[in-house]
Amino acid sequence: MDHRMRRTMLAAGLVMVMAVPAHAAAPPEPAVDALFAAWSGTGTPGCAVGVARAGDPLLLRGHGMASLEHAVPIMPDTPFHAASVAKQFTAFAIGLLARDGRLRLDDDVRLHLPELPDQGHVITLEQLVHHTAGLREQGVLLSLAGWRGSDLVTWDDILGIVARQRGLNFVPGSELGYGNVGYTLLAQVVERVSGQSLPAFAQARIFAPLDMRHTRIVDDPGHLVHGRASGHRALAEGGWALSQPMFAHTGPSNLSTTVGDLLRWQRNLADGRVGGPALRDWMRNSGRVDGDETGYAGGLILGAHRGLRTFGHDGMDAGYRANVVSFPAQALDVAVLCNASGIDAEALSLQVADLYLDPPLAPRVPAAIASAGPPATAWAGIYWSERSDEVIRLEARNGALRQHGGPAAFVPIGPGTFRPGESTHRWRFRALENGGAELTLWDHWPAPRRFVRIAGTVPDAAALARFAGRYRSDEVGTTFEVALRGSGLELAWPRGQRAVLQPVGGDRFVLPLGTLTFTRAQDGSVDGFSLSNRRLRRLPVPRL
Structure with a gap:
């Protein structure tokens, strides 16, 4: 078929759907289409969706536009940036090297990356895989150092700021703290141990053996990927703008793939064709803290949906959203890749799965009850x-x-x-x-x-004035200024970045980055502040 005719048919809403094996129930195509109705047509970004049972594709479908700028529709084989879905491939690469005897999962990461600072605790490769290492998150640190979301982020940027850290969020192995920095370091370990970059290693050892022809790990946002969907964000005044991640590093993200290729990969997590059963099992086994499962395995989130066990991962970067989910007992796999930041790919993938799961299913959420006790x-x-x-x-x-x-x-x-x-x-x-x-x-x-x-007293104007001043963190290389602006405080740091500090009592304030708590010397004077959020704990910032 002429490619122009094919594109016209796709833009009009006609999509290619793979034939269904005789043993599978007929796919509920109209019901799937209804789920994506808001993201279909020629005026909106959208999603590709794939469904397979026991490795047999039941549905491969595209909705919406891969590029609004160039009027290109999403097709079943359109590649997308898949964000954190990349983590499972990085974990698998580490697992392959462990199976090969090239490294041990309990190796201290500094054995392979000696330039990392000694934090007073051994941090193992497996702790990096399972997010139990306690490292401060790279994106938060770079933001505090002045990086904006539109700035290029390189290996040197991340490794440099990680090397300056003098503290951890928690003792390694004591709890789970999800982030990206551990997987950035794991990608470097793959390169140092194998002699190949993670993109080259994954291509040779994972993608090619599984016939994932449309999948690659991209280490430069300027690299061309044929047919790749563009990321989009909605504008407040209506319409759309491009929104692309600016990552020149690999490990936690920068996977470009299709729903069809992801279904091949999900099947490998069931049958272990590449890597073998032991590596497959390790990928799907939860990390542990004090003997209790954390719910995070080899780049996979272990969970449940409507009473059924699941594993998979979501992804969010710039104008891309992704989710893959597998139901091992039902041999059902679903992949959804989207190119707009307002799309909930995880919810869509689970709604698609519901159409292919046999009833009865448990309720998705607990039922509401009449409120008992205090309102x-x-x-x-x-x-x-x-x-x-x-x-x-x-x-x-x-x-x-x-x-x-x-x-x-x-x-x-x-x-x-x-x-x-x-x-x-x-x-x-x-x-x-x-x-x-x-x-x-x-x-x-x-x-x-x-x-x-x-409950704390909100500071008055005189008390707020005592917080004003200049503060410096050598760990992020930034001088901050706290100043009175009107009736409140404002935090400013390089490149014009500013945040209003909203008091929540005493010396504690909140801002979009998290919590800022002023610290005091023995004489009661303000001698600094600390910054905390879900991925950063009490970064000290002394007063100058």
Whole structure:
């Protein structure tokens, strides 16, 4: 068929769907199309979706446009940037080298990367794989050093700032802290041990043997990838703009692939054709902390959906969203790749899976119940985690409990227990004897996070003025300025970056980066501050 005719047919909504094997039920194509209706046609970015059972493709389909700029539709074989879906291939490369006897999973990472600082603890390769190493997150550190989202990020940028760190988020092996820096270091380990870059190693040892013809790891955002979908972001005034990741490094991201190739890969995680059964099992076995499973395996998130075990991974970078999910007991694999930042690829992939799973299925979220005990709004307030220094703000708005600025109302699902909207996350509140409240939060991982409600005096203008001054972190190479602006404080750092500090009581403030807590000397004077968020804990910034 002439390629121009094929493109016209695709743009009109006619898509290629692979034939269904005789043993599989007829795919519910209209129902799948309905899920992607908002992302179909010639005026919007969209998604490619693939479904397979026991390795046999049931559906390969494209919706929307790969490039609005050039009027190119998404086809089943359109490559996408798949963001953190890349992590499982980096983990697999490490596993192959361990199987080959070229390294050990319990090796100290400094054995292979001696330029890394001695943090006073051994950090093993397997801890990097399982996100239990405790390293501060590269993206947060670079942001504090002045990098913007549109800036190129290179190997030297990351390795340089990691080498300057003099502290960890937590003792290695003591908890899980998801991030990207560990996988960046693992990519360097692959290169140092094998003598090949991760892109070259993966091509020779993973992609070529699995016939993943449209998959590559890209180490330069300027590299051309034939037919690749462009990333997009929605504009407030309407319309779209391009949104591309600017990563010149590999390991945690920079995978370019198609849904068809991902289905081949997901099958390999079932049959172990490449790598063998032992490596397959290691890839799917959870890391552990104090003997308890963390829910993160070899670049794979272990979970459950509607009562069924799953493994897979999502991905979010710039104007791309991705999700792969496998149901091992049902031999069902789903891959969704999208090119707009507003698309929830994870939700779509699970909704697609629902169409192919045999009923009855458990409810996706716990059912709402009549609220017992204090009303949800009674739990409003500011909650703080002593362990991570994170702050969560909850507010009573429109008669419901919500996260500060968030739209989802908390729905009661048990005594003192709620879910935000249709989320699967659980928030459990408990009144304390001192009149306070405790929050236990289960979100992405099996281990809960704990917070206590805090109440502190909001500083007046005179107290705020005492925080003003210049502060310096040699670990990120940045001088910060805290200044009074109107009735509040503002934090400024290089290249015009600014953030309003919103007081939450005493010496503690919140900003888009997380929590800023001023520290004091023995005489009570302000001698610095610390910065914390989900991926950075108490980075010290002394006062000049």
